């Protein structure tokens with residue numbers, strides 16, 4: 256975003272709503288809702304008066320309230336505790352965690368719809384989390400080579416190297432010069448088809464660097480259903496891009 260010059264900042268109470276008003280060198284009135292804080296922010300051109308702002312916000316009240324109500328309805332992501340009975344996603348299925356304490360090195364075993372976590376007694380939550388994280392990484396490291404090998408001849412490209420790491424905003428990245436691809440650790444929680452979509456997406460970057468029309472033509476050619484896979488992957492997630 257370009258740097259906007261801020262002239263003044265004030266707060267108005269409009270029908271019980273706290274509204275932060277910023278006068279800036281912008282052309283239009285912009286309104287933003289922060290549902291968690293039940294706060295509204297508007298940025299407006301300098302010449303707009305407080306009463307004009309109030310009229311503007313009041314005209315948007317139904318929309319603002321709807322937005323805030325939607326936020327409340329959304330279930331909050333509960334931090335995992337890594338205890339027996341808790342559900343953990345593995346390859347698109349929710350498995351029930353079963354914690355088994357043993358005096359042996361930790362390991363994980365999928366048994367039907369159970370995810371068995373063998374750990375030493377008194378292993379804390381953080382350590383349990385890291386055991387599971389490393390297991391997700393191992394799952395991906397086992398699965399990804401087959402997919403790369405499957406797609407290399409079809410696409411006539413070569414992947415030199417891949418890695419798995421947690422990324423906040425992306426499912427995958429591709430370094431074209433090094434022909435090295437990074438995959439998001441979270442992909443082990445998704446259906447295998449969604450991992451394959453990311454593999455194909457990143458490998459298409461070896462043919463076309465940009466998300467251009469040419470890029471999407473390749474996607475459609477190799478994976479005609481890519482769009483619905485992409486929507487499914489991005490659906491309920493904070494991670495939005497490849």
Ligand SMILES: [Zn+2]
Pocket residue numbers: 456457460466497
């Ligand atoms: Zn991309």
